Amino acid sequence: MNITFLGTGTSQGVPVIGCNCEVCRSLDFRDKRLRTSIHLLVDHKNIVIDTGPDFRQQMLREDITDLDAVVYTHEHKDHTAGLDDIRPYNFKHQKDLPIFGRNTVIDQIKQEFSYIFSANSYPGVPRVVVNEINNSPFYVEGIPFIPIEVYHHKLPVFGFRIKDFTYITDANHIADEELEKIYGTKVLVLNALRLKPHISHFTLEEAINLIKKIKPERAFLTHISHQMGIHRKAEKLLPEGIHLAHDGLKINL
Template sequence: MKITFLGTGTSQGVPVIGCSCEVCRSVDYRDKRLRVSVHLQVRDKSIIIDSGPDFRQQVLRERIKKLDALVFTHEHKDHTAGLDDIRAYNFSQHKDIPLYGEERVLEQLKREFAYIFADFKYPGIPQVQLHPIDEEPFEVEGIPFTPIRVKHFKLPVLGYRVGDFTYITDANYISAKEIEKVRGSKVIVLNALRKDQHISHFSLREAVALLEDLQPEQAYLTHISHLLGSHREVEQELPDFIRLAYDGLQIEV
């Protein structure tokens, strides 16, 4: 399985509009972060987790010419706003795109993209198939996914384990039961918003502590804000097995 980080930034991205901090002014390409998303290439299947507002830019940058399914973690706009751009795949593949998400998330998509689901469909709109999921394991194009229930302040969010790879974003609490679903993963991706504690995201210290308990072979931090610090400086503070993810990073599991 090849994993490509399409975006590793928080809901505002980095740089932040109107900000002149050192990180936002950085010329290091690793400090340029689009909204968080990840692409999984498993054998001949191409799957993306979350389609934020930078979706078009991300798939063009990575030259992703095929999309077999789109899986959602939750309904916030920085994870769903790019849904309209999947229509390019409808045109090239001549088929509907399967969407996987909790019932609550799919209902939100129906409201925010009402024209996709209208009785009278305007020509050229995205064509989708809805697949409601819950906390039970499910398959995407024959590939097993294990949902990991996390909390984003009070909002229930899903992370996913796919084989030896676990991806969790937008979390600041994971129960002991759900942590056991993650344990044993060779590669774990976890959100770390900033150094100071936050109401709905793990801080750097909290994320590192959890990863030190889980002890994967390799871990990557994502959903990073400009308040965390520069990529170069923060990486020097981390244990050897933990790295900061950056846009365009590719790994194999």
């Protein structure tokens, strides 16, 4: 499995418009964070988790010329807004693209992108095959996915375990029965917004404590805001085996 971090930033991205803080003025490429998303290459299948507003830019940057499916964690705009840009993959492969999400995600997509689902759709609109998922394991192009329900304040969000890799974003609570699905994972990606408490995201300390409980071989933090501080300084706060992810980072598993 090859994993590429397409984006590791919050809903506003980093730098934030109009902000002059040290992070937003940083020239370090690791402090430039697009909206959170990852690309998986598993058994010759290209799968993206979440298509945020920066989806087109991310796919061009990483030169991802094939896409077999999109899986959604939840319905917030910073995770769904780039769906329209799947069209080149429709055109290239002359097929509809499978998308996977829980009913609330599918409902939001059908509302936001109503033109995709119109009975008299305009030529050239994105073509999708909708797959509604729930708490049960499912397959994406033959690849087994185990959904992990977490909470983003009061909103249920899906994380996913794919073989020995687990990806969780936009969370601040995971029930014990859902944690059981994660134990034994080799690589864990978990959101860590900032140092100070937040109503709907893990802080750096909370994320570290949870990672220590799960004990993966390696862990990477994502969905990082400019309030975390610049990358090179924040990285020094982390225990061995835990790292801040950055846009473009690649992991082989």
